[in-house]
Amino acid sequence: MQIIKLGGSLITDKKKAKRPRKGVMERLANEMAASGEKLMVVHGAGSYGHHLAKEGKLNEGFIGEWQMEYLSKVHRDMRELNLMVMNAMIDAGLNPISIPPSSIAVYEAGNLSHFPTQLFEMYSRMGLTPLSFGDMVPDTKRLFSICSGDHIMRELAGLEGVERAIFATDVDGIYDRPPTEKGAELLEEIYPDKQVLTEVMYTDTTGGMAQKIADGLAIARKGVEVLVINGLFEGRLEKAIKGERVPGTRIRWKKDD
Numbered sequence: 001m002q003i004i005k006l007g008g009s010l011i012t013d014k015k016k017a018k019r020p021r022k023g024v025m026e027r028l029a030n031e032m033a034a035s036g037e038k039l040m041v042v043h044g045a046g047s048y049g050h051h052l053a054k055e056g057k058l059n060e061g062f063i064g065e066w067q068m069e070y071l072s073k074v075h076r077d078m079r080e081l082n083l084m085v086m087n088a089m090i091d092a093g094l095n096p097i098s099i100p101p102s103s104i105a106v107y108e109a110g111n112l113s114h115f116p117t118q119l120f121e122m123y124s125r126m127g128l129t130p131l132s133f134g135d136m137v138p139d140t141k142r143l144f145s146i147c148s149g150d151h152i153m154r155e156l157a158g159l160e161g162v163e164r165a166i167f168a169t170d171v172d173g174i175y176d177r178p179p180t181e182k183g184a185e186l187l188e189e190i191y192p193d194k195q196v197l198t199e200v201m202y203t204d205t206t207g208g209m210a211q212k213i214a215d216g217l218a219i220a221r222k223g224v225e226v227l228v229i230n231g232l233f234e235g236r237l238e239k240a241i242k243g244e245r246v247p248g249t250r251i252r253w254k255k256d257d
């Protein structure tokens with residue numbers, strides 16, 4: 001079993017609100033199907049979630065009734081995006097079944113406290129491909145939280161039989177400094193005691209990568225192989241799923257894992 005996260009910046013154009021990259025979704029769905037492996041799939045928000053979530057200050061939890069309209073719209077937009085991914089997967093023959101976190105997850109003070117992974121296992125055993133996504137969820141302390149797709153990956157990594165977690169993004173992997181900076185070098189692997197790791201955490205300006213590293217490490221700690229790859233290049237996701245070497249970063253818990 002492998003768990004795949006299709007990054008929001010990969011399946012949407014992050015610069016403008018609600019810009020899907022349908023061609024990329026279709027190709028990635030075909031690559032996942034062609035791999036022939038058993039998968040669970042999660043996708044991020046990109047320009048379908050983050051713009052309105054920011055406007056509505058949804059990452060701060062409840063600060064006013066006015067936020068509810070934003071919460072509802074972010075959830076609707078995520079479902080729209082999810083339907084597109086689902087259609088691409090159906091066309092590729094993957095038989096997806098959508099599992100929205102807003103219907104099953106509970107957060108406590110910004111951390112996932114309840115997530116019934118059993119549903120994913122049961123659907124998978126039926127021969128379906130469970131598909132989940134970043135969503136809005138209830139929070140026992142802050143009223144609501146944003147559930148990121150990376151958090152879901154962490155939960156799924158705890159399931160029995162999960163061997164590999166692949167984060168397909170729009171960059172080649174994790175760099176020693178922001179990839180837009182001159183001289184930035186791709187790191188083939190990172191692990192907690194590697195000096196450079198702390199540098200990456202602090203110099204990363206997108207904010208997204210630092211969290212991804214933390215989530216990646218938490219997954220690697222469970223003994224699951226973690227890869228960050230660029231899904232914009234044709235064939236890389238399929239090869240990575242098949243266990244073939246592709247450019248990217250491997251996140252390890254220990255140097256010799």
Ligand code: IP8
Pocket residue numbers: 008043044045046049050053074078133134135136146147148149150
């Ligand atoms: O893109 C964020 O999910 P992510 C979900 O996986 C929302 O971090 C609703 C903004």
